[in-house]
Each structure stands twice: as structure tokens, then as C-alpha cells.
Amino acid sequence: MNRTQFLTHMDELMELPPGSLTGSEKLDEMEEWNSISMVGFIALADEHFGFIVSPRNFGSCNTIDDLLNLIKPLQAA
């Protein structure tokens, strides 16, 4: 999954029009980053990256890009 595909998935999870997210958005300023989209992100990481991510892991992520950077290395591995 490349970055564009990831952002499109995150648009969908956050119920935003496709192409909305650029990656630099700050999570703590987004009301769309809620328990439902977090569950969706956990499912995405599991399905597409084969990695079970915990909210403890992404608690330190500040932006959408940080979420991708958290799980992307695991896809390569």
C-alpha cells in the first residue's frame, strides 16, 4: 500500500471526501479521529500490513503521516 492509497483509506475511515487528507493533519485537532476511526485504523493495519497495532502504539503519533510511518516499516519486513 503506497502513501496515496493509505490516505484514501484514512479519508474513508474518517468519512471525508476522497483526496481530503494530505498527511500533515494533526490528529488531536481532528474530531474525525475518534474511537470508530481508531478501530478502523487498527483493522487497516491488520488487514493490509499484517500488524496488530495497539492504541498504546499510536498514542505517540501526532499526524496522519505518523500513523503511516508507524505501520509502514512492518509491511516491508
Added chain:
Amino acid sequence: MQAAVKAIEYFLPPDVVSTETLAAQFPSWSVAKIDAKTGIMQRHIAAPDQCSSDLAVAAAKKLFESGACSPEQIDFILLCTQSPDYFLPTTACLVQERLGISTTAGALDFNLGCSGFVYGLGLCQGLIASGQARNILLLTAETYSKFIHPNDRGVRTIFGDAAAATLVTAEEASEPLMGPFVYGTDGRGADNLIVRAGGFREPRTESVAETDRPGTANLYMNGPEIFTFTLEVVPACVNRLLGQTGLSIDDIDLFIFHQANRYMLEHIRQRMNIPAERFFIAMAHCGNTVSSTVPIALKEADAQGRLKPGSRILLAGFGVGYSWAATLLRWTSSGH
């Protein structure tokens, strides 16, 4: 002697909260969105004066009225609840008296949530295999709604109140009709699904109970943490069970997991490569009823003709604690 599930009945209290009602109260959540995320169309809610013993008694009466057995035949009551009528006495003792079950019967409560039914079957098997009981009334009963704050849309959409009554009897059989059992516990998850106030660690006071927002007197659930926990333990638990028996997913006629919510169940099903036609979901009419979801789904699977004598069913319960368990069941009778 082998322990066998002989009959199941369940009771839902009459008051209903529909998804339409919740969508009207929380306008940012549409009916379609709630349905897509939960697979639940309505939840039954206990009346203010309706407690777990009332639901359990109603379910047990349905069981007796079905002709499965009579109260006099019951020699042990196991009752699973986390929302008992009282701190003490034991809810199972109240139920014994109200059902007219013999005073020579044993009775006890055990406190577990979504893993409770599978644990209950494990206890039944132990009691029967050791000759301590022959006809066990296994009751699961919860009124979680009494813990839930009316403004907490997340948990209100998911949980419903219910009780189930399962008759587990001693049978002459050449091979086990339930088991083996695998269990798991991880108390590190305690904070992620909890009613913090109301015991002695944090007494329930007016200041924590009467607020306009969910507080420590209410049910708190960290949905993302619970989802992660489920992904971490359920496939591993099922694989451990299958590994003990030398069976594979293809050998199982029907999978019945704790009916947490449809989104989570579908994700786990696909992750484990379980065919949809052998994975049973029955929660649209009642929601997540905690320890009653598995017996309710079993009853519905039987009613829909999905179970035949000899069917091999894999049951898995998981949740609050954290606590989880899985077992295999051989279906011995169909009530439809």
C-alpha cells in the same frame, strides 16, 4: 458420563431501544452508520425494577415450559452475572427459591462477562464428570443498561439486556460432547472495560452517579483497546483449541463467537479465513448481551436449522477482564 447441552431458552425484557431512537438522539450518527458498525437494530432494556434474577427466572421458566426438564430435576444452578440484584445474597439462591428448585441443589454465582458462557460450560463439565451433578441449570443474566450513562452513545448502541437458560445434563456417550476447553486471562486489560465505582475501592456516591456525562459509576469501554485485544487473543485461542484436538477450521460445522459487534466479528472471520456460511451472527434483534450472546446465537442457529445432531460447533467468548475461553460442542438435540 458426558456433559451435553440439551436445551436453551432466552428472555429479552420487553422495553426496546431501536437504532432509529438512538440516531434521533445522537444526530451525528445515522441509522445506516450505526447498522454498518454494529449490525444491531435494537436492544432490549430492563425496566427500572427488573433485575438480573428476574431475567434469569423468566428464561428458566421458558426452559421448563418447553418440556426440556422440570425444576425438580435440577440439581445445580450456575449463574453468571456482573450486575447482580444484591452484593449478597447470591443471585442463584434467589433464583432457586423462585423457580421451586430443590433445596438439595447446589447454587452459585460466578462473575464473568463475555467469556462467561464458555466458562460456565467448563464448570458444568467438571461437575458432571466428577459425579457432583446430573442436571445443571446454567444461567447467564445481565442488566448492563443500568451501568450505562444515557449520553454515552458508544456503549448504548452496542449493549442490550438479556438472560439465557441452558440445560446441561449427564449423558451416556462414547465420546465427549463438549470440550476440550482453553482459557485465558490478562488482568492488564481491567481498565479498558470497567465500572469503576460502586464497590469498595471507589464507593458510588451521588457526586459520581448524578452527572450529565459518563463518569466512574458508569460502564466505560475503550473500544480500540478491546478491538486490539480481540485480534491478539481470539485467533490464537481458537488455534490453541484446534491444535489440542488435531482439527482444522474445515472440520468445524459452525463457529459461534461472542457477539460483540458485527464489524469486529467480520474482521476476525476474514482474518481467520472462516467461510461466511459457517460463521454465525445473531445480534441484530438484541445487541451485545454479554454472557448471553453465545447461548442466544446457539438457540437462533438451531431455530434456523443450522445445527444437526452431531454438528461440531466451536464456541469462543472474550472480553471484560480481560478473560477469554473457547471450546467445542457436539450438538445432541434440535428443539425446532
